[in-house]
Amino acid sequence: MFATTRKSPRSLLTALVATPMLLLALAACSTGGASSTAPTEASGGDEVSQDEMSAARDAYDLKLAECIRGKGLDVKDPKPGEGIQESSPEINAAGSECMKEIGDPPTAAGTKKTDAEQLDEMIQEVDCLRGKGYEIADPTIETGFTMPDDVTDADIDACMAS
Template sequence: MALWSAVPLVVTLALTGCGGSADDESAVERAAASRNAEDEKAVEYAECLRENGLDVEDPGEGGGLRITGRAQKEVLDKAMEACRDLNPMQGNETANAEAEERMREQAACMRKNGVEEFPDPEPGKGIRIGRSVVEDPDFEAAEKACQEYAPDRPRGGGDD
C-alpha cells in the first residue's frame, strides 16, 4: 500500500499595529523563537521517520512533510509510533483540524479531477492510498491540478 500522508505544521503569526515599540519587538522575537523551535522539531521528526524506514523530505516552505516514497503499512505504523513524541502536530488540536480539512479538500479535488477512488483522510493518520489509485491514468494530472492543497506548499488561490 502506498502512502500519501501529510503532517503539516500550521504556524500563524498575527501582529497588530505598525508601531515599533519595545513590546512589538519583543513579541516579534518571541514569535520568531517559537517558529524556529517548531521548525527544528519538524526537522527532527522527519529525521526520525527516515531513520525508521520512510522516505521523507525535510519540511518545506509551507511547513509540511511529505512521505515521498512508497511505504508498507507495517513500516509506516512502526515509524509513526517510534517518532510519536517528535510529531509537531501531537497535542495541537487546532493544527490537526486544519490539516485534516486541507487533506479533505485535496481528496475532493483529486476525485473532481478524475481519481474517483482517492480516499478521504483517516483522522490522525493522513491519506493512505493503494497502488491502484497511484496507477490511475488521471493521477498525475489531478495531483498537479490539486497542488494548492498539498501539505508542503503554502496555500494559494484557485477555483476549487
C-alpha cells in the first residue's frame, strides 16, 4: 500500500496512521459512494508491481490533498511515497469527508484489514507511545489519532515494531 522507499520513521508513521484512520472513518460511515479502482482490480486480478501500486497510491493521495484544500484547509501536495504529512483533527475530518467523495484508496489484494484489526493496531501504538510519556487521545474508528509534534523517530520505531 505504501512505497518501499523509507524516507523517515516519522513520515512512515504519519502515512501508516493517517491512512488506516481515514479508511476506518470511511468504513464506519460509508454510504456506498464512488470507489477508486485498485490496480489489482483494474488488471482483472493479475499481479501488479510495487511501482504500479505506488503510482496509483500517489495519484490518490494528490486527489485527496486537492479535496482537503477545497474544504479550506492548508495541506501540501504529498511527495511520492509519503502521503499527506499534515495532521490535525480538522484535516482528519476533512480527509474522511473527501474519502466519501473520491472513494477508497487503492490497495493491493489481500492487504485490507478489518476495522477491529486496524483499531487494535492503533490502540497498541498509542499505548506504547503513552508508555514513553506522550499524551495522546484514545484512537477511534472515526478519528484515528493525532501524532504528537514532539515524538521522536526512535520512539516511533520502537512503537511501530511492537
